[in-house]
Amino acid sequence: MGWIFDVYARNLVERHFYKINYNPVEIEKDRSILLIANHFSIWDGLILYWLAHRLLAKKFHVMILEETLKKEPMLKYGGAFPINKGSKNMIHSIDHAAQLLADPQNLVLIFPQGKLYSNFVSDVHFEKGVMKIMDKALGKFQLIYAATFIENFQHKKPAVNIYLSGNTNCTFENIEALNAGYQQHYNAARLLQTKIVL
Amino acid sequence: MIPHRRIRWVQKLAMQYLLRYRIPKTFNVLHHTEVELLPGHSILLLCNHFSWWDGFWAGHLTNIYFHRDFYIMMQEDHLKKRMYINYMGAFSINRQSKQVIQSLQYAANLLSNPNNLVTVFPQGQLVSNHSDEINIERGIDYMVKKIEGNCQVIYYSAFVEYFESLRPSVYFHLLDCGTNHNFDYEKVKAKINAHHKQALKKPG
Numbered sequence: 280m281g282w283i284f285d286v287y288a289r290n291l292v293e294r295h296f297y298k299i300n301y302n303p304v305e306i307e308k309d310r311s312i313l314l315i316a317n318h319f320s321i322w323d324g325l326i327l328y329w330l331a332h333r334l335l336a337k338k339f340h341v342m343i344l345e346e347t348l349k350k351e352p353m354l355k356y357g358g359a360f361p362i363n364k365g366s367k368n369m370i371h372s373i374d375h376a377a378q379l380l381a382d383p384q385n386l387v388l389i390f391p392q393g394k395l396y397s398n399f400v401s402d403v404h405f406e407k408g409v410m411k412i413m414d415k416a417l418g419k420f421q422l423i424y425a426a427t428f429i430e431n432f433q434h435k436k437p438a439v440n441i442y443l444s445g446n447t448n449c450t451f452e453n454i455e456a457l458n459a460g461y462q463q464h465y466n467a468a469r470l471l472q473t474k475i476v477l
Numbered sequence: 478m479i480p481h482r483r484i485r486w487v488q489k490l491a492m493q494y495l496l497r498y499r500i501p502k503t504f505n506v507l508h509h510t511e512v513e514l515l516p517g518h519s520i521l522l523l524c525n526h527f528s529w530w531d532g533f534w535a536g537h538l539t540n541i542y543f544h545r546d547f548y549i550m551m552q553e554d555h556l557k558k559r560m561y562i563n564y565m566g567a568f569s570i571n572r573q574s575k576q577v578i579q580s581l582q583y584a585a586n587l588l589s590n591p592n593n594l595v596t597v598f599p600q601g602q603l604v605s606n607h608s609d610e611i612n613i614e615r616g617i618d619y620m621v622k623k624i625e626g627n628c629q630v631i632y633y634s635a636f637v638e639y640f641e642s643l644r645p646s647v648y649f650h651l652l653d654c655g656t657n658h659n660f661d662y663e664k665v666k667a668k669i670n671a672h673h674k675q676a677l678k679k680p681g
Binding site (some may be wrong): 295319320321322395397398399428429430431432433434435437469472473474475476477 | 503527528529530602603604605606607608609636637638639640641642643645677679680681
């Protein structure tokens with residue numbers, strides 16, 4: 280079933296968008312990847328799935344809300360695993376994510392915002408869970424920030440800009456430090472995006 | 478400049494195609510806020526320009542909300558590539574030539590008839606939807622001063638959002654900028670920018 284989802288999802292992304300632009304980042308072969316991204320639609324997961332195949336070349340996993348997974352059960356063939364915020368099972372999901380990060384073949388995508396926000400937000404606010412995963416898997420993964428923006432411009436179909444930045448420093452004192460680090464990347468990406476004039 | 482060659486039934490047919498087929502197929506929700514529309518006034522519609530769809534959205538809003546005859550000002554090189562829009566009420570402006578004045582005068586003449594609506598993109602170019610500043614070109618001031626009769630100036634900021642849907646939704650934030658009689662370029666520019674920044678905080 281996995282390959283059916285794979286073909287379907289990548290085809291969906293390629294058909295829906297005119298172009299997907301991204302900047303290359305350096306990938307370390309001996310470490311897994313923790314991808315942290317902004318969350319504004321269901322497209323961003325699919326776009327990053329496409330990107331993981333195209334650029335990052337690791338096995339894709341994504342943490343999504345349990346209720347979303349119940350609605351769209353086919354997402355599990357794309358590497359989705361559930362998290363139920365506020366329940367006791369949350370710790371299992373966190374352990375599972377940390378275990379995945381121990382294998383250098385894997386990529387784990389997390390949306391630390393915890394729910395959908397607008398694509399136009401200027402401040403990204405993180406929830407705490409991601410910090411626990413990072414503490415548990417410390418040193419085994421490479422941290423990559425992604426900021427995604429969708430815009431139409433002169434074509435009927437929208438275009439996507441993904442701004443990536445690899446991060447050598449994976450140790451953060453607390454969630455605020457991580458949030459500030461991501462915010463810095465997000466602000467720089469947003470500035471580039473707003474400067475686009477055709 | 479290229480004057481419009483609007484044919485009423487061609488425009489009507491195109492609008493029906495847009496309204497009943499193309500827009501529902503492409504978009505999830507088109508939502509607009511409301512302003513007070515003055516009867517007996519023509520409408521100068523100013524929009525932020527960031528996509529291929531802008532002109533069609535303006536046509537759509539005219540059809541469902543403003544209820545006027547639709548005209549639109551386009552860049553000459555853009556219009557030449559798609560002359561079919563010429564029959565739906567598009568006329569051209571070439572910012573590099575001396576005919577700019579002629580185009581602005583042409584738009585002002587159209588606006589002197591209270592049944593008409595003219596759409597203008599005051600930024601004069603495609604700018605990112607994420608941009609928090611709207612540049613209003615000086616030509617708008619010139620155009621509004623040339624209008625004889627009553628005209629209401631309306632601005633909207635449009636934002637594209639996705640949320641739970643695979644299809645995008647568009648949110649229009651309308652702003653009443655007064656009439657041509659009390660039009661003050663600097664004040665309107667400040668008002669539009671404040672409105673745009675406010676709308677950007679909560680686009681959806």
